[in-house]
Amino acid sequence: MRHMDTADGSPLTRPAxxxxxxAAMVAREAGVSTATVSLVVSGKAxxxxxxxNREKVENAVARLRYVVDTAGSSLSKGFSPVVVxxxxxxxxxxxxxxxxxxxxxxxxxxELLLSVSDPGSPTNPASIPRLISQRPAxxxxxxxxxxxxxxxxxxxxxxxxxxxxxxxxxxxVNLDVxxxxxxxxxxxxxxxxxxxxxxxxxxxAETFRxxxxxxxxxxxDLGLEAGYQASSLTAVDDAANAFAKVWPAWQAAGISAAVxxxxxHAYGILAAARAAGVSVPGVLAVxxxxxxxxxxxxxxxxxxxxxPARELGEAAGRALRAIIEGGNPADDQVILTSRLILRExxxxxx
Amino acid sequence: MRHMDTADGSPLTRPAxxxxxxAAMVAREAGVSTATVSLVVSGKAxxxxxxxNREKVENAVARLRYVVDTAGSSLSKGFSPVVVxxxxxxxxxxxxxxxxxxxxxxxxxxELLLSVSDPGSPTNPASIPRLISQRPAxxxxxxxxxxxxxxxxxxxxxxxxxxxxxxxxxxxVNLDVxxxxxxxxxxxxxxxxxxxxxxxxxxxAETFRxxxxxxxxxxxDLGLEAGYQASSLTAVDDAANAFAKVWPAWQAAGISAAVxxxxxHAYGILAAARAAGVSVPGVLAVxxxxxxxxxxxxxxxxxxxxxPARELGEAAGRALRAIIEGGNPADDQVILTSRLILRExxxxxx
DNA sequence: CGTTTGACGTCAAGCGTTTGACGTTAAGCG
DNA sequence: CGCTTAACGTCAAACGCTTGACGTCAAACG
Numbered sequence: 001m002r003h004m005d006t007a008d009g010s011p012l013t014r015p016a017x018x019x020x021x022x023a024a025m026v027a028r029e030a031g032v033s034t035a036t037v038s039l040v041v042s043g044k045a046x047x048x049x050x051x052x053n054r055e056k057v058e059n060a061v062a063r064l065r066y067v068v069d070t071a072g073s074s075l076s077k078g079f080s081p082v083v084v085x086x087x088x089x090x091x092x093x094x095x096x097x098x099x100x101x102x103x104x105x106x107x108x109x110x111e112l113l114l115s116v117s118d119p120g121s122p123t124n125p126a127s128i129p130r131l132i133s134q135r136p137a138x139x140x141x142x143x144x145x146x147x148x149x150x151x152x153x154x155x156x157x158x159x160x161x162x163x164x165x166x167x168x169x170x171x172x173v174n175l176d177v178x179x180x181x182x183x184x185x186x187x188x189x190x191x192x193x194x195x196x197x198x199x200x201x202x203x204x205a206e207t208f209r210x211x212x213x214x215x216x217x218x219x220x221d222l223g224l225e226a227g228y229q230a231s232s233l234t235a236v237d238d239a240a241n242a243f244a245k246v247w248p249a250w251q252a253a254g255i256s257a258a259v260x261x262x263x264x265h266a267y268g269i270l271a272a273a274r275a276a277g278v279s280v281p282g283v284l285a286v287x288x289x290x291x292x293x294x295x296x297x298x299x300x301x302x303x304x305x306x307x308p309a310r311e312l313g314e315a316a317g318r319a320l321r322a323i324i325e326g327g328n329p330a331d332d333q334v335i336l337t338s339r340l341i342l343r344e345x346x347x348x349x350x
Numbered sequence: 351m352r353h354m355d356t357a358d359g360s361p362l363t364r365p366a367x368x369x370x371x372x373a374a375m376v377a378r379e380a381g382v383s384t385a386t387v388s389l390v391v392s393g394k395a396x397x398x399x400x401x402x403n404r405e406k407v408e409n410a411v412a413r414l415r416y417v418v419d420t421a422g423s424s425l426s427k428g429f430s431p432v433v434v435x436x437x438x439x440x441x442x443x444x445x446x447x448x449x450x451x452x453x454x455x456x457x458x459x460x461e462l463l464l465s466v467s468d469p470g471s472p473t474n475p476a477s478i479p480r481l482i483s484q485r486p487a488x489x490x491x492x493x494x495x496x497x498x499x500x501x502x503x504x505x506x507x508x509x510x511x512x513x514x515x516x517x518x519x520x521x522x523v524n525l526d527v528x529x530x531x532x533x534x535x536x537x538x539x540x541x542x543x544x545x546x547x548x549x550x551x552x553x554x555a556e557t558f559r560x561x562x563x564x565x566x567x568x569x570x571d572l573g574l575e576a577g578y579q580a581s582s583l584t585a586v587d588d589a590a591n592a593f594a595k596v597w598p599a600w601q602a603a604g605i606s607a608a609v610x611x612x613x614x615h616a617y618g619i620l621a622a623a624r625a626a627g628v629s630v631p632g633v634l635a636v637x638x639x640x641x642x643x644x645x646x647x648x649x650x651x652x653x654x655x656x657x658p659a660r661e662l663g664e665a666a667g668r669a670l671r672a673i674i675e676g677g678n679p680a681d682d683q684v685i686l687t688s689r690l691i692l693r694e695x696x697x698x699x700x
Numbered sequence: 701c702g703t704t705t706g707a708c709g710t711c712a713a714g715c716g717t718t719t720g721a722c723g724t725t726a727a728g729c730g
Numbered sequence: 731c732g733c734t735t736a737a738c739g740t741c742a743a744a745c746g747c748t749t750g751a752c753g754t755c756a757a758a759c760g
Binding site: 523 | 706707708709710711712714715716717
Binding site: 036039050068078 | 737741756
């Protein structure tokens, strides 16, 4: 291995140039041992390193631009200073806030990296062992399905986000989507709707199941008949197509409102309704979930159940940090509330 | 270190439970040496491991669920099997395709992880050394600014995406946004517009500069007067506010078209124009860049310069893989073409 | 039959960091 | 003055994996 400069043979070679700066080099430069360097750099100098030596080391570190090598460090310590956020669909604008809040809550001792699966497909449980072999300090797992959670080895440091109904021992930060969904059902019933279509996701995530069930159950209690169907849409395009196919049947069935399990689903309905000349909310009321930033600017603007993205990221980040540094999170099962934002697509001109 | 179960002292402890499976354990189980295990697992068995032993090892690996530990491996090999994609604004739907294509092109020997900065702010160059200390096999860097590129140590394996006008030695995959921007300018001039407002981003990315300059230069050549101004918007909300403030002035100046440096900017203009009772495209034509999935469903649908996200990810992934495995990418400077998608927001009812 | 060749295995030296254990020294105490 | 304490430094043993170097052995060759 070492210095294999032969071009043939193993395809993988060390990066050329720029020798890595090691603790040993810093130690030599500062005239101390590597142990001392390590103590200073990791902030454990108290009572073991004199002020004079500390300064020498700090100068040498600055001069040489030394950065602790994660490979060596994590081998020795058992973990690396990164937190992996596993998510399915980062393009959901919901995530920008979540990520930024989580990073802030985690503090700057950890690097936050994202592992995202292809849009529409759930995270492959097979990738978990590979990620674990990176020895991250912890995982933040968004909207995991049961299979994924089951495949988590005991002892993994992880916090689940948005994992309702999973009944797991892992610390979890949940959103009370059910509350928002119920509120939406009450809202539609209150407007006089009698039959409503609920467009579910084909992606099997617990959060989608919960949204649907909460909505449909509450609807049923109120005498509002809610039929649902999965539709293969994450992008608006598909929604439009799907809508074109089902609209005649809906019309025949007397359906006067449609709810998408996501605002993007609802966007598709809006666009397709417009294309089909169906007036919203006159002929068809439309609503969604997530209150994406675009929703208020749709035409008509979209009624939606807003989820507290920032709080979610913040709570999850804080919990994981507690696990990593302390052992237990202060609060093991957190639930954040959602709320319904009323807009034109259900109530008409505001 | 080893087994520190004292609760006090260092806050960080090893994860409890589930002893890590090491190559040594596999070796014992299979009755061979760790060297043999390593050879089998890394696929270098040819000519060094008999079929019988290989099978024994494979069985033991399966039985014990052994996964190579990245910490040890990357310490020894000099790099870990991960590729870091550095990006600024993953919630741009553009990225979903880019990521998925890049992952596919990279192959399954590498794990693709994302490092994202907060929306609106460029990637902090200070985070580069930390990422490098993870020893990833390579970097994919999207829309880097000059400062970031300058801070890349020589020898870093990286491919730049969407880094126009940077004049760097790093292999780069660029989009010919300029071509699309020019096409847009010609389109607007052809429609008879004489004065146009260009809303720039406050984020300093080369791609934004190129979009603006190509548009304004072409416009000037055609006798189309293009004024531009940065506006502090990444989210549609801000755009709407900004628009409300400037519209009277625009009207006075005879501006009949507005171009957003991003479709999200254009969304904001659309929404604000609607709110202000300004007819699009009658009174004001609107266009943007990126052709986000929502754009075709806006009301009116949005004319936009489409960028080939999938091809971009694919080309970048392939180039990085070539660098990692071979040494040089087949093609050092790739340019992909963009094209203008015409829709209602400039040409009216289709 | 002596020698080359190639297949197959293992040894052991690193890779870079962390941290108990263990010195040395000087200050503090009775 | 003898003894405890604390501060400060360093040593060296891990952590888990990779791979040149170096064996052994049997088949192939002249």
